[in-house]
Amino acid sequence: MASISPAVVLELEKNSEASTTTSKFVLHDVILRVFLFATSLTSLVALVTSKQTETIPVPFPPYGASVAAEFTDLPAFIYSSAVLSVTCFYSIITTILSFSALVKRSTTSSKLMSCVFSVDVLLLGILASATGASGEVAYLGLKGNSNVGWHKICNVYDSYCRHIGFSVLTSIFSSMVLSFLIILYIITVSRR
Amino acid sequence: MASISPAVVLELEKNSEASTTTSKFVLHDVILRVFLFATSLTSLVALVTSKQTETIPVPFPPYGASVAAEFTDLPAFIYSSAVLSVTCFYSIITTILSFSALVKRSTTSSKLMSCVFSVDVLLLGILASATGASGEVAYLGLKGNSNVGWHKICNVYDSYCRHIGFSVLTSIFSSMVLSFLIILYIITVSRR
Numbered sequence: 001m002a003s004i005s006p007a008v009v010l011e012l013e014k015n016s017e018a019s020t021t022t023s024k025f026v027l028h029d030v031i032l033r034v035f036l037f038a039t040s041l042t043s044l045v046a047l048v049t050s051k052q053t054e055t056i057p058v059p060f061p062p063y064g065a066s067v068a069a070e071f072t073d074l075p076a077f078i079y080s081s082a083v084l085s086v087t088c089f090y091s092i093i094t095t096i097l098s099f100s101a102l103v104k105r106s107t108t109s110s111k112l113m114s115c116v117f118s119v120d121v122l123l124l125g126i127l128a129s130a131t132g133a134s135g136e137v138a139y140l141g142l143k144g145n146s147n148v149g150w151h152k153i154c155n156v157y158d159s160y161c162r163h164i165g166f167s168v169l170t171s172i173f174s175s176m177v178l179s180f181l182i183i184l185y186i187i188t189v190s191r192r
Numbered sequence: 193m194a195s196i197s198p199a200v201v202l203e204l205e206k207n208s209e210a211s212t213t214t215s216k217f218v219l220h221d222v223i224l225r226v227f228l229f230a231t232s233l234t235s236l237v238a239l240v241t242s243k244q245t246e247t248i249p250v251p252f253p254p255y256g257a258s259v260a261a262e263f264t265d266l267p268a269f270i271y272s273s274a275v276l277s278v279t280c281f282y283s284i285i286t287t288i289l290s291f292s293a294l295v296k297r298s299t300t301s302s303k304l305m306s307c308v309f310s311v312d313v314l315l316l317g318i319l320a321s322a323t324g325a326s327g328e329v330a331y332l333g334l335k336g337n338s339n340v341g342w343h344k345i346c347n348v349y350d351s352y353c354r355h356i357g358f359s360v361l362t363s364i365f366s367s368m369v370l371s372f373l374i375i376l377y378i379i380t381v382s383r384r
Contacts (some may be wrong), residue, residue, distance in 0.1 A: 073339035074337060114379050118379065128321040131321055132325040135321070135325060136194070148333070151342075168270075179313050179314060183310045184311045186309050186310055189304075190303070191302070
């Protein structure tokens, strides 16, 4: 019987441990990416379905004009919808990628992984900025600002504002999920 | 003379290569962190020095009222100034940490590194959201929005708006530097 040197045993043990850590990481990665998809899709749907038409009193006949509020009224919401669409699409692709790695019980190449997580970092920056912009407009719409004379609009367009508020909230969740994904990767890779 | 086994030579070569990569990474890390400090400080100074007083015509004597525009007039700018202060302070601490690693020609522990870069990720999300919020308010101030009846203010407060615009621009640079820092770390650690 051939004897196995202690160095080889140590290497095998190390490899087996690394494999367990990696498969755990891939599982968490898939779950977080599915969450990312769900939150970004919810946010996108809430944003694009935020249309509300209200009758505003006018001083001449017929004494009422129908004025619709849509998400396209404000550039921040258009930007947000574009970013959320990209996030949604991107999360589908990366979920498939991670899921295939999970099913095959193999890891995707470290080059591809670093590439995916670099794009994650860029996307986090863009998504967070879109969330910030939408959140600020939503806040201005809710509270107004007397210093610069911008009046609030949520006292008239209540359903519209609820949609926007929910969209901003889920968009914040999306950004958080994306952050957790990157932190998970950083911690896992650092332990190697 | 004791002979050295090929496995040990391979291990030593691998270690030397890894050491070169790491010292290169630490150098880039220090440079980027100094950049982060410079951009966030510039942005913060531009933001807090944005006060401008203008005489607005009023229909009663003395027919002119002095109205000051400050960064504290809008919640987005207060949020932004808080986040930029934190970024500035954080970049000083992490620059010292990285610089000491560069001088000692040793790497900081991988646990500490993963911790620092995890905080970087969180800070990126917060800084990008603050930049998005400030940028959106600056855009509204510059262009106004006829759909919701928010008038522009930059036709009156021109110097104020230039300060805010410059602050937003440098804040975008800060976010980009922070993204590059994280991407650099991800690529370096993945190559190990």
